[in-house]
Amino acid sequence: MDEMTRLREFRADAPAPDRAALAPGRQRLTDAVAGGRRGLRRRPDWRLASLGAAVAVTVAALLGTQLLATPGPRPAGPAATAGSLDLSGPAATLGQAARYLEGLTPPPEPRDDQWIYTRNVMGEPVLKAGNGNQAGFRYDPDSWTPYADVTTEKDRSDDDRSAREIYRAAAALPEDPEALLAEVRELYPADNSEDEEQQEFRGLGVLIGSYPVPPAALARIYRAMATIPGVEITRHLVEDAAGREAIAVTRDEKGTHQRREILLSPSDYGFAGLRFRVTEDYEMEMPKGMRGPGQKYTAGDITVDQARTEAAVVDANGAKP
Structure with a gap:
């Protein structure tokens, strides 16, 4: 049995990945497995990670406040103040988000010759039993x-798709x-x-993170997400990998x-991260x-923690807003 087959077996119980987190995670995995070799591209539904770290790798080119870097008219003020943000449940929270988004004037679709720039933060896994072998990861x-x-x-x-x-x-x-x-x-067919x-929640997560x-x-995506059984809202704001406050929309992975x-993001309901x-x-x-030895996990451990801090349409590869 080759090394990669064994690695897949070891991570067989990892959550199904989605396009949202793969870009930075792919580079971490590539460097760890290939000793720093760069540029390897693989399909986005790998269930791989460092053996000792159990770092689950998940989706492509994402993370930050989704609409924040998008040009176009916006209503004055944040989406919700601390006192008006409703975290009582999926219908309330995602309904509030949908109403805000419906009031925005959409920016034009990017041109075919433009590029999508994103900047990401990857947090280290938080494992109470120890992080295992974390050395050598770069992205x-x-x-x-x-x-x-x-x-x-x-x-x-596969089901990988371009931004267009x-x-x-x-x-x-x-x-x-x-x-x-x-x-x-x-x-996004079942994995x-x-x-x-679970398939629906993962698929919607890919769209939200794109x-x-x-x-x-x-x-429309948020309204549909609120109807999926098992979807919950954390009743308080959480901290993402970039140290920002965020709304957590959650569902247990079978x-x-x-x-x-x-x-x-509580400021504009755009995508902030995945964990x-x-x-x-x-x-x-x-x-x-x-x-x-096997890797021990404790309830509350965070195995994947990624945040997108910037996203924008730019005119050339390597350009920044």
């Missing part, structure tokens, strides 16, 4: 992706939540042992002992044929 916080990524658009071997494809797919999503969720299941609701997404489309947390939190104590044993 580039800055990322540039062509808006019309022709290579990605031609490759239909995601923008247009999101813009075309129907108003009805049930119909919207059915389209999301077509866009391994996912049930339908950049740019029309505000009205994001509003068979993984972990909870996926999609983080939103995975352990929901119960457990120990992951080494797969057959590998030696060494």
Whole structure:
């Protein structure tokens, strides 16, 4: 059995990844496995991580306040003040977000020759039993992706999509939540042992974390997310990997002992980050044929913690806003 097959087996219970977190995580994984070799591109649904660290790798080119870097008219003032922010539940919180987004004037769609710039922060895993072997991980916080990524658009071997494809797919999503969720299941097919609701939550997370997404489309996505069974809102603001306050929209991941947390900015309800939190104590044993102690996890541990601090449309590869 080759090394990568064993690594996949070891992380078989990791949460299903999505495009939102893969860009910085991919580089960390590449450097760890290949001893610093850069530039390897793999499909976005790897379930891999450092053996000792159990760092789950998740989705592409994301993280920050989604609409903050997007030009265009905006209502005066923040989305919600500390006193008016409703964290009582999915319908209330995501409904409040949707109403705000519906009041925004959408910026124009990017041109095909433009690029999507993002800047990301990766927090170290927080494991009460010890972080294991964390040495050697590196990543580039800055990322540039062509808006019309022709290579990605031609490759239909997986569900990876260009920013242009995601923008247009999101813009075309129907108003009805049930119909919207059915389209999301077509866009992002079920991964391994996912049930339908987990598949929907992951797929919506990919769309929320993509950049740019029309505000009205994001509003429809939030309304649909609020209807998925098991979705919850943390009753207080949490701190993301960049040290900012964020709204946590959460759902337990079937068979993984972990909870996926999609983080939103309370100032404009844009995407702020993604993390995975352990929901119960457990120990992951080494797969057959590998030696060494298993990794212990404690309820409350954070295995993935990523934040996007900036996102913008720019005119060239390497340009910054």
